[in-house]
Amino acid sequence: MVRIQLYALSVGLFYFSFLTIPAIIRYRLILTNEFLQALVNTAVASTFSTLIVLPLAALTAQGSLSGLGKAAVPVLTATVSVPHTAIGVLLSPLVFGSGTSDTMAAIVLAMAVVSLPIGFTVIRGAMASLGHGYFEFLRSMGLSGLRITALTLRSVRTAVLLAFLLSWFRAFSELGALLIVARRPLTVGVYIYEFFLSRGTEFVVGGALALVLLSLLVGFGVARLERDAGGR
Amino acid sequence: MLEVVDFEVRAYGIEIRVEELRVSGRTVLLGRNGSGKTTLMRAVLGFLRPERGRVLVDGSDVTDLPPERRPMGYVPQTQVVLPMRPVEQLEYFARLHGTDWRPVAEQLGLLEFLEKRGLSGGERQLLNVATVLLRRPKVLVLDEPTLNLDFQNKLLVLRALRSINMPIIYVTHDPLEALLVADEIAVLKNGRLEGPERNRMREWAEESIGKFASLYAELLGLE
Numbered sequence: 001m002v003r004i005q006l007y008a009l010s011v012g013l014f015y016f017s018f019l020t021i022p023a024i025i026r027y028r029l030i031l032t033n034e035f036l037q038a039l040v041n042t043a044v045a046s047t048f049s050t051l052i053v054l055p056l057a058a059l060t061a062q063g064s065l066s067g068l069g070k071a072a073v074p075v076l077t078a079t080v081s082v083p084h085t086a087i088g089v090l091l092s093p094l095v096f097g098s099g100t101s102d103t104m105a106a107i108v109l110a111m112a113v114v115s116l117p118i119g120f121t122v123i124r125g126a127m128a129s130l131g132h133g134y135f136e137f138l139r140s141m142g143l144s145g146l147r148i149t150a151l152t153l154r155s156v157r158t159a160v161l162l163a164f165l166l167s168w169f170r171a172f173s174e175l176g177a178l179l180i181v182a183r184r185p186l187t188v189g190v191y192i193y194e195f196f197l198s199r200g201t202e203f204v205v206g207g208a209l210a211l212v213l214l215s216l217l218v219g220f221g222v223a224r225l226e227r228d229a230g231g232r
Numbered sequence: 233m234l235e236v237v238d239f240e241v242r243a244y245g246i247e248i249r250v251e252e253l254r255v256s257g258r259t260v261l262l263g264r265n266g267s268g269k270t271t272l273m274r275a276v277l278g279f280l281r282p283e284r285g286r287v288l289v290d291g292s293d294v295t296d297l298p299p300e301r302r303p304m305g306y307v308p309q310t311q312v313v314l315p316m317r318p319v320e321q322l323e324y325f326a327r328l329h330g331t332d333w334r335p336v337a338e339q340l341g342l343l344e345f346l347e348k349r350g351l352s353g354g355e356r357q358l359l360n361v362a363t364v365l366l367r368r369p370k371v372l373v374l375d376e377p378t379l380n381l382d383f384q385n386k387l388l389v390l391r392a393l394r395s396i397n398m399p400i401i402y403v404t405h406d407p408l409e410a411l412l413v414a415d416e417i418a419v420l421k422n423g424r425l426e427g428p429e430r431n432r433m434r435e436w437a438e439e440s441i442g443k444f445a446s447l448y449a450e451l452l453g454l455e
Contacts, residue, residue, distance in 0.1 A: 133308030136279050137360065139299045140306035141325060142367055154315035 019212060029206035038191040039210075045104060045187065046171040049111035050119075053167050057119030058160065061127055062149055064120075065135070073124070077117050084114055088180025095181040106182035111171035119167040126159030127152055162225045169218055173211075234276075234304075234371040234399050239285030241268075241275040248272050250285070250425045253418060255371065255399045259428050260410040263420035269403045270309065272420065273373050276401075277306050289370050305369035307360050309376040309403075311353060318359050319346040325366045336365045340392040354378075354385025358392050365396070372396065375403045411437035 060076065063069040079087060088110060095106045130152070138148050153160055175189030183190050188211060192204045236253040246268040253259075263269045274280045276287055278299035286295045287302075294302045314321050322333035322342075337343050340362050345355050357377050364372065374393070378386040390412060393400070402413050410417050416428035 131308075131310045132279075133310035134312050136274070136277070136299065136306060137308055137312040137364075139279075140277060140302075140304065140367075141364065142300050142329065144298075144300045151314065155313075157315070 016212075016216070020209060023205045023209060027202045027205040029209060030203060031206045031210060032195075032203070034186060034195070035188070035191055035204075035207040035210075038186040038188045039207075041104075041107075041185045042172050042187040042189075045107040045111055046168050048104075048108045049115060049171040050164055050168045052108070053112050053116050053119050053171075054160070054164055057116055057163060057167070058123050058153055059149065061120050061124035062152060064124060065127060066132070076120050079114065080117050084174065084176025085180060086176075087113060088177035091177060091181050102182050102184040104185060107178060107185070107187060110177035110181050111174050114174050114177060115167040115170040118170045119163040122159055122163035122166055123156065126156035130155060158225055158228050162222060165218060165222055165225070169215065173215075233290060234401070235286075235288040236276055237286045237288070239275070239287070240283040241272060241280060242283055243271050243275070243280050246271055247423045248275075248420070248425070249423060253425060253428070255401055255416075255428075257415035258400045258402060258413055259416045259418060260414035260431075261401055261403045261418055261420060261425075262407060262410045263405060265405055267405075267420045268423065269405075269420055270375055272425075273306075273375055273401065273403055277304055277373060278302055303370040305364035305367055305372045307357065307364055307372075307374050307377055309379050311356050312360055313356065318342075318348065318351060318355075321359065321363055322346070322366065325363050329367050331366050331368065333362070333366055336362045339395050340365075341388075352385055353381045354388040357381070357385075357389050361389075361392070361396075370398065372398055372400045373403070374400060376405070377402070378404075378406075378409065408437060408441075412441060 060069075060072055064072040064076075091106075091110060091113065092101075095101045095109065100106045100109075134155070135148065135152075138151060143151070173189065174187075175193060178187055178190055179193065183194070186194075188207065192207055196204045234253075234255040236250050238252070239248075239250040241248045246266075248268045248271060250272070261269050261273070271280065275282045278287075278294070278297060282295075286293055288294065289303050294304075299306075316324060322337060326333035334343075337346060340358050342355075342358055342362050345351060348355070351359060361372075361374070361377070377393075378389050381389065386409075390409075393402075393413065402410075404410055404413075411431060411433045414431040414434070417431050418428035419426045
């Protein structure tokens with residue numbers, strides 16, 4: 001048992017080192033003002049996107065647990081396996097048609113589309129783990145609609161928090177769809193892509209490392225939440 | 233009284249037919265695992281649509297009513313844990329149904345563990361039974377309420393259920409438990425409901441369990 005745990009720890013450390021150490025050794029670490037501005041833009045857009053996505057994900061998750069609502073599952077999770085540039089292309093008629101390309105609104109829309117499946121899947125999984133007896137008990141108590149939703153969300157509150165974090169970071173890390181519909185205001189993914197092409201690796205390594213460290217912190221947070229959630 | 237008439241359910245590869253079932257006391261629905269007991273009850277409660285048949289409560293046809301509007305209380309076999317302390321759970325539903333939770337809690341002997349954080353399985357089931365009673369249903373459906381409970385918790389639940397005076401369908405796979413609980417026993421076998429027939433062995437079962445419980449208590453050094 002201890003051996004397999006040591007193995008898992010080694011893989012984790014190797015993975016992290018593999019990503020970071022060569023870059024640290026080889027390049028100077030530069031954080032530009034543009035990067036910091038892009039970081040703020042991305043964080044703001046991700047927050048708006050997640051605030052839109054989370055209630056939508058929660059309601060859809062509950063509706064998708066039974067009957068006709070189950071049909072929502074393959075539809076909402078299909079985009080996970082589609083390259084996000086394709087999603088950007090599919091969003092482009094709407095964005096270009098409404099004249100919102102290269103605006104914060106387009107960024108939030110693209111982020112919401114790609115992060116909805118994550119929030120939906122996490123919350124749905126937690127709700128499903130409550131079992132149909134949970135919902136039948138509440139219905140036989142005379143509850144329906146939003147009352148059941150409110151109680152259910154309280155029952156899976158750790159999963160809702162987890163869904164918030166994962167959706168937020170999925171939105172934060174979006175690049176493909178943004179390259180098509182909104183390169184400005186600058187977000188971190190677009191910043192790294194564009195500055196890598198125009199100024200070279202050294203200019204963006206510092207930003208990339210900062211993002212990995214930030215994600216690492218969140219990774220610990222998510223692991224803690226998953227532990228506390230105990231399957232919910 | 234609950235009446236299930238000319239009822240047929242098909243779900244999960246099971247087909248169940250009930251010509252007539254009348255429940256006015258404690259009727260145990262007995263059957264093996266996978267025989268369709270829960271499926272039948274879920275259809276009677278309105279969670280599954282029957283192929284045909286009617287469900288009547290005190291003479292009113294409730295077949296087309298959604299579960300939340302049927303005057304039937306339901307405690308499922310999986311233990312429902314709501315996101316609130318036991319006393320908050322009772323307060324919440326008592327407020328919702330405009331009633332007082334204290335008499336029900338007292339009746340089921342719940343008062344002593346209402347402030348506890350972690351309830352035992354038996355205490356949890358009793359809490360849920362008490363919660364259901366706050367809605368003042370006309371029929372109570374208890375689906376394997378003692379499933380996965382240890383002996384003492386089983387006795388805790390069974391003792392408390394004696395204080396409930398309304399038509400009850402008690403679902404179980406355990407014949408001995410059926411003998412302890414039932415006024416009448418109906419057996420679900422091969423998709424057909426046989427009975428119900430009057431339980432003539434309750435006294436014997438109570439006496440036998442009483443002796444066994446004493447021995448068990450003695451062995452464990454309990455009172």
